[in-house]
Amino acid sequence: MRPALEGLNMLSILMKFALVLTTIAPIGFTLSFLLYQSNDQILWAIFVLFCSLSLCAICHQIIIASAAKLNITTITAASIKPADKEISGYFVAYMLPVLGGGKYFLDPATFAFFALMFFVFIWVSKSFYANPVLAICGYKFYEVQLSNGGNLLLITRNVITKPADIGTITYITSHTVLETS
Numbered sequence: 001m002r003p004a005l006e007g008l009n010m011l012s013i014l015m016k017f018a019l020v021l022t023t024i025a026p027i028g029f030t031l032s033f034l035l036y037q038s039n040d041q042i043l044w045a046i047f048v049l050f051c052s053l054s055l056c057a058i059c060h061q062i063i064i065a066s067a068a069k070l071n072i073t074t075i076t077a078a079s080i081k082p083a084d085k086e087i088s089g090y091f092v093a094y095m096l097p098v099l100g101g102g103k104y105f106l107d108p109a110t111f112a113f114f115a116l117m118f119f120v121f122i123w124v125s126k127s128f129y130a131n132p133v134l135a136i137c138g139y140k141f142y143e144v145q146l147s148n149g150g151n152l153l154l155i156t157r158n159v160i161t162k163p164a165d166i167g168t169i170t171y172i173t174s175h176t177v178l179e180t181s
Helices: 003-007 010-037 042-069 084-106 108-125 132-136
Strands: 077-082 140-146 151-156 169-173 176-179
Touching (some): 010 042, 010 084, 010 108, 010 132, 010 169, 010 176, 042 132, 042 176
Antiparallel strands (some): 140 151
């Protein structure tokens, strides 16, 4: 095991959990909109909106804590390319069906099933790069090929144009890193 990975602990699990939750938070925003449109469920709309916004705030705080407390290291990157091009596909694949489903998603059991399946899909597939909430907050995602042939997903607020632009990082998962500089 790489020394940098020894620091993977509860904070890194929380970070992965937060990344998944903020990936599904827009579904909560959409549900809030649908509840608001139904006119008789405005309190539920406000509650769901509050929960979705809270998920985003909690994720941001976990990112800050992860950057400060997980093991900081450097990597030797051979190449880098943007990975957040999938965000537009997120809306087509996941948001439009919810909007198109309209009142059917207002049923709590249907919505809970859809959200749970989406959560499991994101967790298992590691599709953190399709995260519109973090993109709105200024985070960018890059696919990094290491000089040893390995690949990582880099999350940063910086614009990276060449491998040498990558500063210090911390491992969130074995294949996901957060730039700490």
